[in-house]
Amino acid sequence: MKKPFVSLEQIQEIKKTYPTPFHIYDEKGIRENARAVNRAFSWNKGFREYFAVKATPTPGILQILKEEGCGADCSSYTELQIAEAVGITGHQIMFSSNVTPAEDFALAAKLGAIINFDDITHIPFFEKIAPIPETVCCRYNPGGVFQVSNEIMDNPGDAKYGMTKEQMKEAFRMLKEKGAKHFGIHSFLASSTSSNVYYPMLSKILFELAVELKNELDIHIAFINLSGGVGIPYHPDEEGCDIMAIGEGVRKVYEEVLSPAGMDDVAIFTEMGRYMLAPYGALVAEAIHEKHIYKEYIGLDACAANLMRPAMYGAYHHITVLGK
Ligand SMILES: Cc1ncc(COP(=O)(O)O)c(C=O)c1O
Structure with a gap:
């Protein structure tokens, strides 16, 4: 029940x-959940949850999450304005957008947000608006289907988001030439997942890619953004995800893949929306x-x-x- x-x-x-x-929100629930998320990833020094503003674009909610140490994942001009209105600026904003209008890039650049390029063609497009920042991010799409055991979780090959591996390499090379010094990798492969293994599996793909990119291009990978996708129990008979088990699962993969490659300084970012807020709001x-x-x-x-x-x-x- x-x-x-x-x-x-x-x-x-x-x-x-x-x-x-009216809509009503459970501030205590939002705060306790945000604290649990931060606890689950406290093993990682640079961890930050960038709340996906699209999930509830309400300044009051963003203010609460800011007080709990969260940043903002913005995907549009208006979401950037909402973040700015509550004093979230600079690297506390991840700008994860696609088919991005020039004005949106301009505001993101003005606020000093971390730009997450969805496509390689966005790099020359962005350059006409603002200089390439020292810290940048690119969105990866490995293609194919994403499955856990026999269960197909989602179909990245059918999604318009992100770049192929070859494009990621080309994009990072291009960005390095243009002065970028710190690189991030982002990917969103499955939505509304109910399994604790989603983030750890995604981590393995992204951590291995990070090692390959670092070795091949001699660049500093500063962070990996696991994006959103952690689900909640919608039906009364469903069980929720265990965020502590998820954090621990990611830590194990980190120690298996990144630590031996001398990449212990890589920060883990998340960009959850649904998991941060869906259980704590209701329409009355x-x-x-x-x-x-x-x-x-x-x-x-x-x-x-x-x-x-x-x-x-x-x-x-x-x-x-x-x-x-
Ligand atoms: C780029 C990006 N990040 C994060 C999210 C949040 O996803 P979720 O609500 O599944 O956590 C979304 C959702 O559409 C998204 O598109």
């Missing part, structure tokens, strides 16, 4: 000031009608304008009738 973080009595009290429908609505025809209907005072997502692609959102 899913236990809501707020009671019927509390909602009745809140409703006197804020009539339904009131049932205002009952309709009995061929089926039973409960009419709410909320509609798709208040929560668009289920209508768009059938995502599951658990409904709790408070007090029942």
